[in-house]
Amino acid sequence: MEPNVRFWITERQSFIQRFLQWTELLDPTNLVVSIEKIEKSRQLLLAHEDASRSDLEDKTVQEAWKRSLSTVHPDNSKLIPGPFRPAALLPFTAPMVFLSVLPVKSLKSMILPQVSFYTYSTVFNIVNGNASYDRRPHESILLGAGVIASSTFFGLFPRLLQVRFSLNSVLSRNVIPVIILAQLSGLNVVASRSLEPLRGIEVMDKEGSVIGYSRKAGTKAIKDTATSRVVLFGTSAFIPEVFSYFFKRYSAVSLKRKFNLQQKKQNSSITEGCRGEF
Structure with missing residues (x-):
């Protein structure tokens, strides 16, 4: 076995x-x-x-x-090819996720990270997906190309709206891109492995003997993987945004306090000067 x-x-x-x-x-x-x-x-x-x-x-x-x-x-x-082993998932996707949630500067700056992230995610899902059912190479290629194109489009759509309508609120700039990234990561798993619930995957007994194919087992496998991927990438993208928000807020408060302190010192020095002249 x-x-x-x-x-x-x-x-x-x-x-x-x-x-x-x-x-x-x-x-x-x-x-x-x-x-x-x-x-x-x-x-x-x-x-x-x-x-x-x-x-x-x-x-x-x-x-x-x-x-x-x-x-x-x-x-x-x-x-499993080295770039698509489990250990390669975070090192390869972390820079892409970071660049995907950065504030939009130009159309080119947001296309490359999105295309790279969803291309790698799709290939990773197909390579590590269940291989116990019959599938032809051209089916995986066509399916992967369609998933990459659709995932990239839906990933870029909110960014395009942000550029088109100049949306600069915290919700549109930081929160919504993270939510969409997490949800699309799960949907990417569902789409790239969509043949598993359609054709069923092998089900074995305790001895390792194949007893049949189950669509229900394929659906459950995809559901569990998609859920874990949503949590993984949602957390990976959300935590830096939270730290960045509180860091910027702390810096702004510190600068304000420093400015107020300088103003008080200047006012006190002016008051003392006036008293000395009097």
């Missing part, structure tokens, strides 16, 4: 354990691990079918699980 599939079938984890596991998969070192090390890790897991992820005593097994889960697709046992 495919080790990664065996892991998801046998390992039952709490939310905290899954969160800690996700942080391990996001380890940047997973991007540079060699193919030779990945193959050795896979051979170790295949040779020891009873190797548990919770076995903390064997560090070799722990490292083997980490490399396997972060670099190999569980459905087809193929190596």
Whole structure:
């Protein structure tokens, strides 16, 4: 049985354990691990079918699980390209998200970040999506191109309105772009993996045997992934905006206090001068 599939079938984890596991998969070192090390890790897991992820005593097994889960697709046992492994998601998208929520200066400055972000997100979703159903290469290409074009359009639409009508309020400049970015990130997952609920994905029993295809399982997989993506990118884009808002507000208050203090000093010096002349 495919080790990664065996892991998801046998390992039952709490939310905290899954969160800690996700942080391990996001380890940047997973991007540079060699193919030779990945193959050795896979051979170790295949040779020891009873190797548990919770076995903390064997560090070799722990490292083997980490490399396997972060670099190999569980459905087809193929190596995930480095730029589209889980560990590459945040390093690649963080600059794009940051540039996407910056104040609009020109049409060119907002097109490139939006196109880059949704292109990478779409390819990432297709590469890491379920691969247990039949699909042809041209279907993925056409679907991906359509998703990129539509996501970019809806991502640019509020920015175009902002430029056209000169909207400079905090709501239109900071809040709405973040909300739209988060929602489009989830919709991007739904659209780029839309074939899964239509054709169904493989469903296995506890022994790893395929018992059929389920559209309901495909719908649930997309829903869970889309929800996590909305939270991930919504939080990533919202937190910097909050810090930036309070920083600007604190700076303005500090400058105002400093100005008032200088004014009081000047007024007091003038009053003392007048008294001395009198």
